[in-house]
Structures are given as C-alpha cells and as structure tokens.
Amino acid sequence: MxxxxxxxxxxxxxxxxxxxxxxxxxxxxxxxxxxxxxxxxxxxxxxxxxxxxxxxxxxxxxxxxxxxxxxxxxxxxxxxxxxxxxxxxxxxxxxxxxxxxxxxxxxxxxxxxxxxxxxxxxxxxxxxxEPVTLGHALGQLGMPRKLVHLFLLSVRYIGVLFQEYRRLRMAMRARAFVAGSNRHTWRSFGWLLGMLLVRSLERSQRVLRAMKCRGFHDRLYLLSENRWHSRDSLTxxxxxxxxxxxxxxxxxx
Amino acid sequence: MAHIPDGVLSAPILTTGALVTAGLLVVAIRRLDYERIPQAAVLTAAFFVASLLSVPVGPSSVHLLLNGLMGLVLGWTAVPAILVALIMQSVFFGYGGLLVLGVNSMNIALPALACGLIFGAALRRNGGRRALLLGTLSGGLGVILSGLMVSASLALSSSDYLPAAQVVLATYLPLTVAEAAVTGFTLAFIVKVAPELILEPR
Known part of the structure; x- marks a missing residue:
C-alpha cells in the first residue's frame, strides 16, 4: 500500500x-x-x-x-x-x-x-x-523496462519522502508558521520544496552507492509471482x- | 484542473495525446541510463510529494503543478517522471483517467520540456545567477502553457466545450501566481545549496 x-x-x-x-x-x-x-x-x-x-x-x-x-x-x-x-x-x-x-x-x-x-x-x-504488483504487471504487459524500474523505485521512495515532507512541515508549524498569500509564505514554501529536492538528491546518491555495493551493473530483475491461469483467460x-x-x-x- | 477525466475528449485528441507522449517517452527513455534511474526515481517521488503541498492564494488554495521546475531539474527525464506520477494519481487516487493518460501527460510534459530547454540553458550559461527570476518565469510559463494546452484539448475536442475551456483557462490564473512565486524561491535555494542538481549539463 x-x-x-x-x-x-x-x-x-x-x-x-x-x-x-x-x-x-x-x-x-x-x-x-x-x-x-x-x-x-x-x-x-x-x-x-x-x-x-x-x-x-x-x-x-x-x-x-x-x-x-x-x-x-x-x-x-x-x-x-x-x-x-x-x-x-x-x-x-x-x-x-x-x-x-x-x-x-x-x-x-x-x-x-x-x-x-x-x-x-x-x-x-x-x-x-499493491503498487509493486502493478509495476510488475505493467512490465509484463510490455511497458519499457526502464520505465517500470522508475515506477517501482518511485513508489518505494514516495513513502520515505512523504515522511521527510511531514517532518519539515511539522518543524515549520513548531515555529508558528501560518501559510498566507504573502512573500514570507512563498519563500518558506520555496525553501521547503528546495530542501526536499536537495535531500532527495543526496538520498539517491546513497541509494545508487548501496546498489553498486551489491553488484548493480546496469541491470535490474523483475521477480514477479504473477501467474496467468485458465480462469483469467476465461474471465x-x-x-x-x-x-x-x-x-x-x-x-x- | 490539469487532470482531464475519461469520457470528455474526442478520439482524435486522445490518439494525438497518446502518440505524442509515446514519442517523447521513446526519446526520454533512450537518454536515461540505468545508472541514473535511482536519482530520477527519488526526484520523481519528491515532486509527487511536493505537489501535495497546498499553497493559499487569496481565499482559496492550490496544489502546485511543478512542471516548470521538473523541466529544469530533470530535463528529458521529466517525461517519464510525469507519466509515472499521473499513473499513480489516476489509479490510486482517482484523479484523471485511463484513456486520457496520454493527453494529460502531454499537457504537462511538453511545457516542462520547453521550460527546461529555455531556462535551463540560460541558467547554465550565466552560472546560476538570476535564479530567482528565471525560476519565477519558468514556474509561471510551465503553468500557463499547461493551462493553454488543457483548454485547447477541450476546445479542439468539441466546439461545444469552448465556454468551459475558457473558464478552465481562467482557473489557472491563481495557480500561475502561486507556482511562479514558490518555484522562484525553490530554484534560488537549489542554486545556492546544491547547484550540481541544475548546473551540471545533461
């Protein structure tokens, strides 16, 4: 989920x-x-x-x-x-x-x-x-490999970054930040998004290093348990x- | 209202959108090596999360589209990133639809590419100076172009949609203001803190 x-x-x-x-x-x-x-x-x-x-x-x-x-x-x-x-x-x-x-x-x-x-x-x-199952199904239906991996990894990190976002937002609230239509809000939100992106970039570098450490060499595998049964054909x-x-x-x- | 639901647009528009998106995707995927997929994926997720932020504009509030910024940060990778985000939004949240995925992706991705091309080049040429201005312009242009394309998709589908298309275009006005203001500061922040995110040629 x-x-x-x-x-x-x-x-x-x-x-x-x-x-x-x-x-x-x-x-x-x-x-x-x-x-x-x-x-x-x-x-x-x-x-x-x-x-x-x-x-x-x-x-x-x-x-x-x-x-x-x-x-x-x-x-x-x-x-x-x-x-x-x-x-x-x-x-x-x-x-x-x-x-x-x-x-x-x-x-x-x-x-x-x-x-x-x-x-x-x-x-x-x-x-x-499950988002992961959907990714595998899309791959099996002929979606390009790179796109499938992009999908799968994005799904994986949305949760992580959502937590990050919530933490940053909470920190703003703790400092009594209230959003309005003014320069202060725009700048604060702009920096919030910038911070989110910069931290994501750092995280992605760690991810790539961790992947390489485990032998990643320009290839990822889809291990899927989807099985097409005769009842699927019938349906x-x-x-x-x-x-x-x-x-x-x-x-x- | 960047997400047009299913059942509204005419078949020629749907086909055009699907073909254009598929074409852009072929180019974008070819330019993306496996080595860069983790970075692209994490940034895709970051943009997805960032679009949850609700920015107040006068009495109402808007969610940012962020396609101008995506074009600047991701370049061609913005195309698959936008498609992935739209698939998730339509399938898990019910925004948009299935057959309109092509049109919706095109309407957001083409402006993203345009912004990346115009402002990304300018930013790299002057070494990251005037980031606030360029970010503001890029954010504003991305939204305006998307708004124009969404209304055009409606208006070209059927001339009966013309008044609705005009109203839709008008609703993009507050979003343009918020997006331009926020992405300006975001870009200035990134150039200051992590210039490699934008200034590296790709």
Missing part, C-alpha cells in the same frame, strides 16, 4: 486477488474503451452500476470515495452547466437570450456517467493492487463478450 491516504483499505484473501493483475488491468482498459464509445443513457447507467458494484465489492471506503468523486466533478459541473447552452437542439428552457437544449443536457449526462463509471472501475480493479473472454454485447446494444437500441 502507498503510505498516503488512498481510497483503498487493507484486506486479505479477497476474491479479486485470485485473478492475475494483468487481467485486472486489461479488464479496466476494455471497460474504459467500451464506456467511452457508448452514447445511450440507459447503457451508460448500466456501466455506472457496474462501477458502483465493483467499488462496493472491492471494499473502497465510501466516504473518501464520495469526496473524491465530488472533486472530480468540478470540471464535470462546469460542462454540465455550459453544455445545455452550447449544444444546438430543441429548447428545453431558456433564461433571457440563452436557450438550454435537451441534447446538451444529454451530452452532459453522458460525460458525467462515463467519467464516473471509468474512475470507479479503475479504482476498484487496479487501485486495489477476459467473458468481459470481452460483455463489452461486445454492450456495443451491439448501442447500435440496435
């Missing part, structure tokens, strides 16, 4: 964890691709329902999740407010010279449903993976069929 307040919680022996991480990534991708190509509101509602069901099943914490989705809505809200007025179509209601169209409202709803459905599925299928097939079915429904309804 990332040592930061994420939306997931610790859990053991969950049914989702019996599937290969690669399968979970691929399913999320298939779902996203399908959802963005759907237009019919009932089908999109179905997608959102799938997302909600998965989120509930995977044990995402409801409170933080709701707050997170609301935050995502700032752009959504903007589109929801402007789209009815910008999309041409039959008048739904009008304020002064502005005409709100039913088509515009439909467009806004589509976007709202799509974005939330995809975020929910992504968080519940992929967000509940992928079922999900692909489900997505195709949705796309056919979209055409025929």
């Amino acid at each position: 990332l040592p930061l307040p994420t939306l997931t919680q610790e859990r053991e022996n969950h049914w989702l964890d019996r599937f290969d991480p690669r399968l979970r990534l691929l399913c999320a991708l298939l779902f996203a691709l399908t959802t963005v190509s759907l237009q019919q509101i009932p089908l999109l509602l179905g997608c959102l329902l799938t997302g909600l069901l998965l989120a509930w099943q995977s044990g995402l914490r409801a409170g933080p999740l709701a707050r997170r989705l609301l935050l995502l809505e700032s752009l959504m809200l903007l589109l929801l407010l402007t789209l009815p007025f910008t999309v041409a179509g039959e008048t739904w209601f009008s304020i002064g010279p502005l005409n709100a169209s039913g088509e515009g409202l439909q467009r806004a709803l589509q976007i709202l449903l799509r974005a939330n459905a995809i975020v929910l599925v992504l968080l519940s299928l992929v967000g509940t993976l 992928l097939l079922l999900v692909a069929l489900g997505c195709t079915y949705l796309l056919i429904l979209e055409r025929t309804l």
Whole structure:
C-alpha cells in the first residue's frame, strides 16, 4: 500500500486477488474503451452500476470515495452547466437570450456517467493492487523496462519522502508558521520544496552507492509471482463478450 | 484542473495525446541510463510529494503543478517522471483517467520540456545567477502553457466545450501566481545549496 491516504483499505484473501493483475488491468482498459464509445443513457447507467458494484465489492471506503468523486466533478459541473447552452437542439428552457437544449443536457449526462463509471472501475480493479504488483504487471504487459524500474523505485521512495515532507512541515508549524498569500509564505514554501529536492538528491546518491555495493551493473530483475491461469483467460473472454454485447446494444437500441 | 477525466475528449485528441507522449517517452527513455534511474526515481517521488503541498492564494488554495521546475531539474527525464506520477494519481487516487493518460501527460510534459530547454540553458550559461527570476518565469510559463494546452484539448475536442475551456483557462490564473512565486524561491535555494542538481549539463 502507498503510505498516503488512498481510497483503498487493507484486506486479505479477497476474491479479486485470485485473478492475475494483468487481467485486472486489461479488464479496466476494455471497460474504459467500451464506456467511452457508448452514447445511450440507459447503457451508460448500466456501466455506472457496474462501477458502483465493483467499488462496493472491492471494499473502497465510501466516504473518501464520495469526496473524491465530488472533486472530480468540478470540471464535470462546469460542462454540465455550459453544455445545455452550447449544444444546438430543441429548447428545453431558456433564461433571457440563452436557450438550454435537451441534447446538451444529454451530452452532459453522458460525460458525467462515463467519467464516473471509468474512475470507479479503475479504482476498484487496479487501485486495489499493491503498487509493486502493478509495476510488475505493467512490465509484463510490455511497458519499457526502464520505465517500470522508475515506477517501482518511485513508489518505494514516495513513502520515505512523504515522511521527510511531514517532518519539515511539522518543524515549520513548531515555529508558528501560518501559510498566507504573502512573500514570507512563498519563500518558506520555496525553501521547503528546495530542501526536499536537495535531500532527495543526496538520498539517491546513497541509494545508487548501496546498489553498486551489491553488484548493480546496469541491470535490474523483475521477480514477479504473477501467474496467468485458465480462469483469467476465461474471465477476459467473458468481459470481452460483455463489452461486445454492450456495443451491439448501442447500435440496435 | 490539469487532470482531464475519461469520457470528455474526442478520439482524435486522445490518439494525438497518446502518440505524442509515446514519442517523447521513446526519446526520454533512450537518454536515461540505468545508472541514473535511482536519482530520477527519488526526484520523481519528491515532486509527487511536493505537489501535495497546498499553497493559499487569496481565499482559496492550490496544489502546485511543478512542471516548470521538473523541466529544469530533470530535463528529458521529466517525461517519464510525469507519466509515472499521473499513473499513480489516476489509479490510486482517482484523479484523471485511463484513456486520457496520454493527453494529460502531454499537457504537462511538453511545457516542462520547453521550460527546461529555455531556462535551463540560460541558467547554465550565466552560472546560476538570476535564479530567482528565471525560476519565477519558468514556474509561471510551465503553468500557463499547461493551462493553454488543457483548454485547447477541450476546445479542439468539441466546439461545444469552448465556454468551459475558457473558464478552465481562467482557473489557472491563481495557480500561475502561486507556482511562479514558490518555484522562484525553490530554484534560488537549489542554486545556492546544491547547484550540481541544475548546473551540471545533461
């Protein structure tokens, strides 16, 4: 787990964890691709329902999740407010010279449903993976080696540096620092970030030396326990069929 | 609002973003040796943590984007660093989405590269003098360019998004102020304390 307040919680022996991480990534991708190509509101509602069901099943914490989705809505809200007025179509209601169209409202709803459905599925299928497992899965799916190692090492050090950041911040608070919109705040924050970066640089030099000391010679290995079983293939097939079915429904309804 | 969610942008924009990011990534990865991966990773983590800082601007507060500074400190490595950070933000925190990763990375990484190119060269040429000014300009330019690219991605996706895109651009104003002010001091600090972080040619 990332040592930061994420939306997931610790859990053991969950049914989702019996599937290969690669399968979970691929399913999320298939779902996203399908959802963005759907237009019919009932089908999109179905997608959102799938997302909600998965989120509930995977044990995402409801409170933080709701707050997170609301935050995502700032752009959504903007589109929801402007789209009815910008999309041409039959008048739904009008304020002064502005005409709100039913088509515009439909467009806004589509976007709202799509974005939330995809975020929910992504968080519940992929967000509940251990970051290290995710890194390995990305590597096995063909992400360049160097990028995978960058990902894995960054995940490792986010926790360490977050502690460092908290310590520096605490030291500022102990000296009665209160942030405001003034030069003093900007300079203090600027130095805070500078300090964080400088200490990170020193730490990275120690890391490299420690790695060399253990025989690092331009090569890192991925030791992964991910196993692709026949049930993974079967699930992928079922999900692909489900997505195709949705796309056919979209055409025929 | 640098993270556009899934389901908003049109297919051509999504494809363009993915292709541009993939292209930048190929170059950046080729230039990154295994020897430098630990440094790149620790700095990526540092930038990720730094973006958690909330800076008050008038009555509201903003989280820094830091792409101008990333371009200066990381150079080409800013591209994979930004992609890694965005993957983590979308997967573990729900900011952004999956199919828009390409566009979102492009919108943040291209300005980072531009800032690194323009101000990094200037900084190395004059041996780290005027760091406060150059850092301020770099921070401001990074955010403004990103804001322009985010609004352009929206506006080019559909002309119906035009008003929304304009509002989005306006919301970048307070961020520009905060980012310019803070990164100016950060750069001045780094040049004074650990000039090798920036002044070494890479």
